[in-house]
Amino acid sequence: MPEFVATRRIGDATVTVISDGTLEWRPRFAITEAERRRAMPDAAADGTVRLGLNAVHVRIRDASIMIDPGLDDPSSAWQRAFAQKWPGVARSPGLAAALERIGERPESVSHVVITHAHADHFAGVAFERNGSLAARFPRARHLIGLADWEGHPARADAESDHAARLGLIDDLGLLDPVEGAREVVPGVRLVPTPGESPGHLAVHVQTGGREFYYLGDLFRHPCEVEHLDWAPPNRDAVALEASRDRIIAEVAGRPALLVFTHAQFPAWGRIVRTASGGQRWEPA
Ligand SMILES: [Zn+2]
Numbered sequence: 001m002p003e004f005v006a007t008r009r010i011g012d013a014t015v016t017v018i019s020d021g022t023l024e025w026r027p028r029f030a031i032t033e034a035e036r037r038r039a040m041p042d043a044a045a046d047g048t049v050r051l052g053l054n055a056v057h058v059r060i061r062d063a064s065i066m067i068d069p070g071l072d073d074p075s076s077a078w079q080r081a082f083a084q085k086w087p088g089v090a091r092s093p094g095l096a097a098a099l100e101r102i103g104e105r106p107e108s109v110s111h112v113v114i115t116h117a118h119a120d121h122f123a124g125v126a127f128e129r130n131g132s133l134a135a136r137f138p139r140a141r142h143l144i145g146l147a148d149w150e151g152h153p154a155r156a157d158a159e160s161d162h163a164a165r166l167g168l169i170d171d172l173g174l175l176d177p178v179e180g181a182r183e184v185v186p187g188v189r190l191v192p193t194p195g196e197s198p199g200h201l202a203v204h205v206q207t208g209g210r211e212f213y214y215l216g217d218l219f220r221h222p223c224e225v226e227h228l229d230w231a232p233p234n235r236d237a238v239a240l241e242a243s244r245d246r247i248i249a250e251v252a253g254r255p256a257l258l259v260f261t262h263a264q265f266p267a268w269g270r271i272v273r274t275a276s277g278g279q280r281w282e283p284a
Contacts (some may be wrong), residue, residue: 145199195240
């Protein structure tokens, strides 16, 4: 079995990247064929690239923080339905197995951060038990950008993951929609980074002179670090580019350790300046 758990000590925090698997993605950027080939040498002939899918757990003092709990369990009915929509998904042993491996109990998770309301980032907040859904992290505050919750059209469809899974968390009184920046616990803050979705959040951990960022879908592939204006057609490209500019101003050329959800496991990286005045992703 390929490795799917990678832990590093960052200041006072223990940060673990958990791979939920990989999935196929066919970017639809408005670019030429030559640009596409140069920017995505990892792409198949039809333009498909294989992306990672990485959740992160942060243990800092007495806080246990789960960021983007990903997909439901590999053996779940949810996964069978998801595989119909995303045929290229390959699963790891999953989040529950990873938490057991690092000695973290779901009941002890104090906070769940959902960077944005796309199912591959949040479906794992719930799991199937005796034919119905239960909260995986029954004692955690679940933080999500207000604009990804309030008035979201998917909530009107009871069958949607949004309504069924985030709705369950809300019904249990565990959902905490966040407007603007927010400190989760001392040393951990949420950074509004709209674009991929209106309420998209990044997570910044600053401890003992070290820094870590979980960037969610601020970037999906390293080529977007070099081309800040590349975005899928159904995203808010102006907001996305502004969010990318803002985060790059904070991290580029600095030793901050970064992870974006769909980087290749183990996903650790930095953004470095290039001689031409741009920037690129570098595994770290
Ligand atoms: Zn995503």
